[in-house]
Amino acid sequence: MNRYVNQVLLAILDVIFVNAAIFAGYFARFQWNIPGAYLHIYYKSFIPITLIMLLCFWFFRLYKSVWRYASIIELMYTIMAVTLGSLGSLLYGILVGYRLPISVYFIMWALIMVASGGIRLISRVIASIDIIPNSIIKQNKRVIVIGAGDAGAMVVKEMKKHPELGYSPVALIDDDKTKIGGLINGTPIIGTRNDIGDIVKNRDIDEILIALPSINNHERREIMKICSATGVKLKTLPGIYELINGKISINQIRDVEIEDLLGRDPIELNIEGIAGYLSDKVVLITGGGGSIGSELCRQIVKFGPKKLIVLDIYENGAYDLQMELNFKYPEVSKEVVIASIREKERLEEVFERFKPDVVFHAAAHKHVPLMEANPKEAIKNNVIGTLNLAKTADKYNVKKFVLISTDKAVNPTNIMGATKRMCEMVIQSIDKISKTEFVAVRFGNVLGSNGSVIPLFKKQIKQGGPITVTHPDINRYFMTIPEAAQLVIQAGSMAKGGEIFILDMGSPVKIVDLAEDLIRLSGLEPGKDIKIKFTGLRPGEKLYEELLMDEEGITNTNHKKIFIGKPGHYSFDDINIKVDSLRNILDKDDEKIFELVEEIVPTYSRKK
Numbered sequence: 001m002n003r004y005v006n007q008v009l010l011a012i013l014d015v016i017f018v019n020a021a022i023f024a025g026y027f028a029r030f031q032w033n034i035p036g037a038y039l040h041i042y043y044k045s046f047i048p049i050t051l052i053m054l055l056c057f058w059f060f061r062l063y064k065s066v067w068r069y070a071s072i073i074e075l076m077y078t079i080m081a082v083t084l085g086s087l088g089s090l091l092y093g094i095l096v097g098y099r100l101p102i103s104v105y106f107i108m109w110a111l112i113m114v115a116s117g118g119i120r121l122i123s124r125v126i127a128s129i130d131i132i133p134n135s136i137i138k139q140n141k142r143v144i145v146i147g148a149g150d151a152g153a154m155v156v157k158e159m160k161k162h163p164e165l166g167y168s169p170v171a172l173i174d175d176d177k178t179k180i181g182g183l184i185n186g187t188p189i190i191g192t193r194n195d196i197g198d199i200v201k202n203r204d205i206d207e208i209l210i211a212l213p214s215i216n217n218h219e220r221r222e223i224m225k226i227c228s229a230t231g232v233k234l235k236t237l238p239g240i241y242e243l244i245n246g247k248i249s250i251n252q253i254r255d256v257e258i259e260d261l262l263g264r265d266p267i268e269l270n271i272e273g274i275a276g277y278l279s280d281k282v283v284l285i286t287g288g289g290g291s292i293g294s295e296l297c298r299q300i301v302k303f304g305p306k307k308l309i310v311l312d313i314y315e316n317g318a319y320d321l322q323m324e325l326n327f328k329y330p331e332v333s334k335e336v337v338i339a340s341i342r343e344k345e346r347l348e349e350v351f352e353r354f355k356p357d358v359v360f361h362a363a364a365h366k367h368v369p370l371m372e373a374n375p376k377e378a379i380k381n382n383v384i385g386t387l388n389l390a391k392t393a394d395k396y397n398v399k400k401f402v403l404i405s406t407d408k409a410v411n412p413t414n415i416m417g418a419t420k421r422m423c424e425m426v427i428q429s430i431d432k433i434s435k436t437e438f439v440a441v442r443f444g445n446v447l448g449s450n451g452s453v454i455p456l457f458k459k460q461i462k463q464g465g466p467i468t469v470t471h472p473d474i475n476r477y478f479m480t481i482p483e484a485a486q487l488v489i490q491a492g493s494m495a496k497g498g499e500i501f502i503l504d505m506g507s508p509v510k511i512v513d514l515a516e517d518l519i520r521l522s523g524l525e526p527g528k529d530i531k532i533k534f535t536g537l538r539p540g541e542k543l544y545e546e547l548l549m550d551e552e553g554i555t556n557t558n559h560k561k562i563f564i565g566k567p568g569h570y571s572f573d574d575i576n577i578k579v580d581s582l583r584n585i586l587d588k589d590d591e592k593i594f595e596l597v598e599e600i601v602p603t604y605s606r607k608k
Helices: 003-030 036-059 072-096 102-128 134-139 150-161 193-202 217-228 258-262 271-278 291-303 315-328 344-354 368-373 375-395 415-431 453-462 481-494 511-521 572-584 590-600
Strands: 141-146 167-173 187-191 207-210 233-236 282-286 307-312 334-338 358-361 400-406 437-443 445-447 467-469 478-480 500-503 532-534 562-565
Touching: 003 036, 003 102, 036 072, 072 102, 141 150, 141 193, 150 167, 167 193, 187 193, 193 217, 207 217, 217 233, 217 511, 271 291, 271 481, 282 291, 282 344, 291 307, 291 315, 291 358, 291 481, 307 315, 307 344, 315 334, 344 375, 358 375, 358 481, 368 375, 368 415, 375 400, 375 415, 375 572, 375 590, 400 415, 400 481, 415 437, 415 572, 415 590, 437 481, 445 481, 453 467, 453 511, 467 511, 478 481, 481 500, 481 562, 511 532, 572 590
Parallel strands: 141 167, 141 207, 167 187, 207 233, 282 307, 282 358, 307 334, 358 400, 400 437, 437 500, 445 478, 467 532
Antiparallel strands: 500 562
């Protein structure tokens, strides 16, 4: 029905209700024997009283509200409108001398509230009665909701209102024991987190939904651990820091990811400091199409660079990123350059053309077993490529140069880690003779990056297993891709030159625990539905990684998650000679390459 027709019909009904309420008040006051004098008062005052009431309804926007979505706010407005209208009618009667009996005003107030409020709310009631076939309801997943607060109430309400979404809320869980025994939208609150296992078992639960957007990460992680042990599918609403406007929608329900179980806290960035060296600057990212490089691009573009240059040898990843950034940030100037950091002449072409102010160097070969089998390629790309890039940055007066390093560079046992340690040595040595501020940022494994264990484990679970883990005691440090990229950018703002920034990776995680958590998150049972197979350590692989060498020490920065290792003392001329010596034996057998790397990197201890 047309909205304006609706408003007119409501106004006509309100006119009827107001006058009927006055007569009902008369009948109640005078027991059906209404004195003529009071009928005369009614005839003289019913038009002003009606207009006063309609004016109050209009003032409180009762003719504009969409009543099928009415809430407590609309109810409050109705009470205020009827109350103000009744008081206005009484005041009018006193001023003009046509006052109705006081009891009639009270009766009129109550009846108009019931009639005018009721006719509006009835559409809300009708809207809530959806005819859904029983076959659909029976097929719905039986869900318990963790959290009987605003978010949990909203979720239960939406599930009940829209059963076609496929959820049937069975119960709510909350650690506030004063809520237990209560109802939210007809759904009972029946226990605390300690009861989750029994409730899942006894009530035939298909899924658990965590509706606790404001809870801290430690508490969230503890609850998720309890839930994941039940073996049923686990879903969550995003944390409040993940929401753009703080508003929660049932559409934001998502599967719990392994990142949720790790419980990394959101990063606090010094926006002013970052903007100072990125805004209106030409920023170049090598390896820009890779996992870390592409996330650096996504983060940097938010600070309004003058131009963003994505340099990569792999065209597909760079192209996908270009399409994404063009769609999301069409106003930012961007350029994708297909080039290899191994070719110094090509690098000089790029730097001559774009003259970058800041360089983030994320291009590298990083797969430990592959590089162990192909050491020449690790040296060409990681060492020679980094030296080429550093020399070119120095020649073209780049302001800042940030190398992405790895915890595998600390006391390396594989060629990949040794080459990344050499990259750090290149950066620290050239910083001493250059106007460019050269720094490195060192961190551990990144969840979900290309070649990381998470995508591999998910693929193995999808195939029915087994999950392959090299050793039952192997552990690693982990952080998320956005977290790593944000901290790299933050560290760049702190750079004075020559530092190795070390990111706080939290506590190391056992890989077998990670595998078991992923199996449970898939609604399966480790060892029963999906087996875990131990395959033995691969060539060059450690049981555990380190972030700091003994001689480096560590100092704090003004960011709680970023630290600085003591700068190394290296001669750039000496490093140049050593890299040249490596370049000269690339046509020799691999064994000679390993031996020379051991000479150049004193902390390298090759595992054979």
